[in-house]
Amino acid sequence: MNVGNIIRIIFGVFLILAGVGGINVFVMTRDILSAIGAIIFIWIGYTLIKKGVKKQEIHQKEVTTPEIIEETDGKLNIRIPENIRNTVKIGTQIWMVENLNTSHFKNGDPISHAKSNYEWEKAGEEGQPAWCFYENNPSYGNLYGKLYNWYAVNDPRGLAPEGWHIPTEEEWNKLSYYLGGEEIAGGKMKSTRTEPDPHPRWNFPNESATNESGFSGIPAGFREPNGNFGDLGDYGNWWSSTKGNPGYAWACYLGYAFIGITRGSFDRKLGYSVRCLKD
Numbered sequence: 001m002n003v004g005n006i007i008r009i010i011f012g013v014f015l016i017l018a019g020v021g022g023i024n025v026f027v028m029t030r031d032i033l034s035a036i037g038a039i040i041f042i043w044i045g046y047t048l049i050k051k052g053v054k055k056q057e058i059h060q061k062e063v064t065t066p067e068i069i070e071e072t073d074g075k076l077n078i079r080i081p082e083n084i085r086n087t088v089k090i091g092t093q094i095w096m097v098e099n100l101n102t103s104h105f106k107n108g109d110p111i112s113h114a115k116s117n118y119e120w121e122k123a124g125e126e127g128q129p130a131w132c133f134y135e136n137n138p139s140y141g142n143l144y145g146k147l148y149n150w151y152a153v154n155d156p157r158g159l160a161p162e163g164w165h166i167p168t169e170e171e172w173n174k175l176s177y178y179l180g181g182e183e184i185a186g187g188k189m190k191s192t193r194t195e196p197d198p199h200p201r202w203n204f205p206n207e208s209a210t211n212e213s214g215f216s217g218i219p220a221g222f223r224e225p226n227g228n229f230g231d232l233g234d235y236g237n238w239w240s241s242t243k244g245n246p247g248y249a250w251a252c253y254l255g256y257a258f259i260g261i262t263r264g265s266f267d268r269k270l271g272y273s274v275r276c277l278k279d
Contacts (some may be wrong), residue, residue: 087278088214091178093171094278096164097216099145099238103131106158111148117227120149124225124269129155132271134221135229143200144220144232147271150249153239164276169242169250169263171277176252176261179213186254186261189215195233203233208259217254223271237272 086097104110114120114130123130129152134140152159153166160166167175179185187208194206200218202209211217221232231237234256242250244265251272252263266272
């Protein structure tokens with residue numbers, strides 16, 4: 001029974017009693033209005049609590065333990081993530097809510113750190129995995145994670161930690177579909193941090209950002225094949241593990257000035273962010 005039906009019943013009883021007589025109409029009206037106010041207050045409180053519980057169930061977060069690099073028979077192995085990571089469940093998928101910030105493959109091998117434009121361009125031309133900080137500034141790594149070329153994503157040694165993987169194009173598509181489609185999903189995926197908030201943040205206006213999904217997408221920018229950097233604060237770009245045409249791979253991006261999420265096939269030599277999806 002909803003609150004409207006309850007109110008109608010109370011008024012019906014009031015009218016019957018008033019018709020019988022002997023009832024002080026003023027007192028009865030005062031008491032009835034007080035009862036209605038209490039019912040409305042309880043109903044609103046119950047509705048808000050119910051919505052809060054539902055939202056918590058959808059976006060329940062968990063914390064994993066730090067990465068441990070172990071040596072077994074002279075070989076390094078990474079068992080779990082490099083830093084403490086929060087996760088969020090969106091539909092049936094469990095995502096990390098931070099960009100990847102590792103400098104090792106899953107088996108413990110180091111990934112080449114390409115600092116100079118020459119090193120970055122050379123790695124891309126030779127199809128070798130590489131990572132960097134935005135503008136080679138380590139402080140950005142703690143805030144936005146590292147940027148990786150797609151050859152690091154596709155390396156058989158595994159970029160994602162144990163129990164995780166780099167999402168396919170289809171898995172990115174599943175996420176956007178669950179959030180209402182590509183036209184509106186981006187707003188639900190973007191962090192609400194907007195300038196003049198401290199980094200990590202989106203540049204103004206951060207169109208329609210609600211972070212309703214809990215994905216907490218941040219705009220880490222990108223690195224061009226020639227080594228130049230751009231778009232910090234404007235765009236967040238994430239690789240998928242899916243190949244495109246020769247020399248290209250699928251990725252998606254969010255932007256500060258639009259609400260959607262855009263997918264496309266991009267040069268594998270680009271430096272993009274990486275998000276991991278639980279196996």
